Amino acid sequence: MHRLSLHHLTMLDAHPLQLADAAVAGGFDYYGLRVVAPTSADTIVDVAHNPALIRELAARTEATGVGLLDIEAIWLQAGTRIDELLPALEAGYRLGARHALAVGYDNDRARLFDNFCALCEAAARFDMTVGLELITYCPIGTLDSALSLIGESRQPNARILIDTLQVFRSGATVDDIAAIEQRLVEYIQISDGPRLSPASVDERRTEARTARRQPGEGELPLRELLTRLPANLTLAVEAPTLELRGHPFDRQARTIMERMQRFLA
Secondary structure, three states, rough: OEEEEEEEHHHHOOOOHHHHHHHHHHHHOEEEHHHHHHHHOOOOOOOOOHHHHHHHHHHHHHHHHHHHEEEEEEEOOOOOHHHHHHHHHHHHHHOOOOOOEEEOOOHHHHHHHHHHHHHHHHHHHHOEEEEEEEEOOOOOOOOOHHHHHHHHHOOOOOOEEEEHHHHHHHOOOHHHHHHHHHHHHEEEEEEOOOOOOOOOHHHHHHHHHHEEEOOOOOOOOOOHHHHHOOOEEEEEEEEEEOOOOOOOOHHHHHHHHHHHHHHHH
């Protein structure tokens, strides 16, 4: 049976406490939290440097049993300093997360490689794996490029993070995903969309951030994919859509869970 997580991008305007409460209201097993701003243009609630907020989130987990699955979004860029990420990793560790999500956003392959290895080594100190997510409009934008970096790193806690929208938009097939060494796929992010990819980078970026579909409501081969993956694989629902934005967060979470249950049935 799949365990389900509510990913922060699904309702990115939710405060971390609101997100945790929404995950409980929706009946999710976990939630995923953005504790690192992907780029300088992004703003987030600073969890990593807020001990009181960390305590409040930890208390919610203790009271409800709904825990933190992963932290994001570490976009490895030219100016990335791994030492500056340590507070975020520590915050994730204190909240029970065992996974950190990274994106390769640096055209300098050697520097990206060094930063990925250093991030894995830092995350290992907090008993966390690092899932490298391919994104079609980033330098690490294909399954092959992501798996190559992971393999070359030789880091025991390096993993691949499959985002179903991004991986199918990259041209990968169900067979390609099913062929990945099983230990490298600890959970996946799931959403749906039209069969055909938007043509431009800007359109793909807009789709990924605001126009995804709930699983089963698009044309991606999600059911076929799940039949080829472990039956107990955790699914993190990452499906931001303008259709739900503006509704109370608990209502959004319940709606998403209803659709997920319908899809999995």
